[in-house]
Structures are given as structure tokens and as C-alpha cells.
Amino acid sequence: MVGKNSVIEKKIFNLSNCRCQVHFAMPKNVTVLHIFRDAPTKPASGSPCNGCGVCCLIAPCPLGVLLSCRRLGACQALIWQAEDRRYVCGAITSVHDVLTRRLPLYAHALLPVLCSLLRRLAKRWVAEGVGCDCDVEIDTVTQDG
Numbered sequence: 001m002v003g004k005n006s007v008i009e010k011k012i013f014n015l016s017n018c019r020c021q022v023h024f025a026m027p028k029n030v031t032v033l034h035i036f037r038d039a040p041t042k043p044a045s046g047s048p049c050n051g052c053g054v055c056c057l058i059a060p061c062p063l064g065v066l067l068s069c070r071r072l073g074a075c076q077a078l079i080w081q082a083e084d085r086r087y088v089c090g091a092i093t094s095v096h097d098v099l100t101r102r103l104p105l106y107a108h109a110l111l112p113v114l115c116s117l118l119r120r121l122a123k124r125w126v127a128e129g130v131g132c133d134c135d136v137e138i139d140t141v142t143q144d145g
């Protein structure tokens, strides 16, 4: 969970034809998130999730920690869906691909079992459908290009 007042600035730069950066100026440092330009603006905490991707780009959820092997930074299971202009959780939408990428080769024999398990548990683990639980606040937005 990211602290409510930890984000005081957001800037968007069109660095290429498809990506932009969001800068979060925090009290003691600055975190830069790379977000697709077409991604929706993050809604208020408690609103329906719109797939802005901010929460999963800042830090993985507990399932994402397992899949990404890290506690900070973009979740390795996060997928940008250009046609829908939103981010989706690969642990829900692309289970086989995500596990194939994340598991070492010697564990691929377990893929059928693990895919089945993840399909059953992922929605509950990532609390899909409960609304945005990310209370990051974005104060300013600038865009170049």
C-alpha cells in the first residue's frame, strides 16, 4: 500500500509513439513509472478499477511478489492491452504465458497443475472487482509532444 500523501507530482512525457513516464515526487526521493500514454487516468480510491496500472507498476501485490520475485517496481505479470487501452493482470488473463515466463525450465512439467491452481485462486488473491484500493494522489499532470 502506498501512503496517501506520497505522491505530490505527476508529469507525462511522450517519449516515443507509445510510452510515457509518470514522475512521482515523494518526500525523500522520486519514483518514475513508465506508463503507456493511452492508459486511463487513475480513478479515486474506492472507484471501480479502470486498468490504469498505477498500483501494479509501483509495487506488486502479494501474488505479484511471488510471480515477480520482488517487492518494488512493476509487477512482471502486468500486461498492457493496447486494443482496450488498459492494463490487465496476467495472472488472470494470461496464466499460461505468465507462468511459462516466470517458472524455471525444470518446473515447466508442473505448468498444467499450477495454471489450474492459479486460475482458481488469482481473482481472489488480487481482489478483482473490489474497486481501486490504491490511495496514491496525483496532483499535477503535464504532457509533452
Ligand code: SF4
Pocket: 042, 043, 048, 049, 050, 051, 052, 053, 054, 055, 056, 131, 132, 133, 134
Ligand atoms: S486498482 Fe486502482 S491503481 Fe490499480 S489498476 Fe485499478 S484503478 Fe489503477
Ligand code: SF4
Pocket: 055, 056, 059, 060, 061, 062, 063, 064, 065, 067, 075, 076, 077, 078, 079, 088, 089, 090, 091, 126
Ligand atoms: S494484480 Fe496481477 S499484475 Fe497487479 S501486482 Fe497483482 S499479480 Fe501483478
